[in-house]
Amino acid sequence: PLQQLHPKVVPKRLRTSQKEPRVPQVPRSLIKEIFRHFAKMPMTRDAFKIVEKCSERYFQQLSNDLEAYTHHAGRKTVEAADLEVLMRRQGLVTDKMPLNVLIERYLPLEYRKLLIPVAVSGNKVIPRK
Numbered sequence: 355p356l357q358q359l360h361p362k363v364v365p366k367r368l369r370t371s372q373k374e375p376r377v378p379q380v381p382r383s384l385i386k387e388i389f390r391h392f393a394k395m396p397m398t399r400d401a402f403k404i405v406e407k408c409s410e411r412y413f414q415q416l417s418n419d420l421e422a423y424t425h426h427a428g429r430k431t432v433e434a435a436d437l438e439v440l441m442r443r444q445g446l447v448t449d450k451m452p453l454n455v456l457i458e459r460y461l462p463l464e465y466r467k468l469l470i471p472v473a474v475s476g477n478k479v480i481p482r483k
Contacts, residue, residue, distance in 0.1 A: 385409050416440070 385406050389397065397405065423436040441447040446456065457469050471479050 380409055380413055382406060419443075 386402065389402075389405055419440050420432050420436050423439055424430070424432050427436070438447060438453050441453065441456075447453050454470055457466055461469070
């Protein structure tokens, strides 16, 4: 006996007017790559979950601090000076260890070229301000 095929009934979604705001996250692959670069050893899944949670909290706090510095200065845009002030307060940038030294030490050449002005032939400075 042949049975008649019936189309599958898919329930319609109820449209809600309020969407939950998406919270952007740092990609897991980036966190893993950074950890692998500096620690130079493998890590377990449990350890990675903790590192990922700490990274998310660190970047959230970093963003909140930069927002506070910008608001205090009466601006609506975060500037490089805000980041430098934050890094000074964290003790990463000092008189003996300026921001340019940190950039040269930890960032690849293609990022260094974007952040540190370099004079080239023809009296030009790259990157332009």
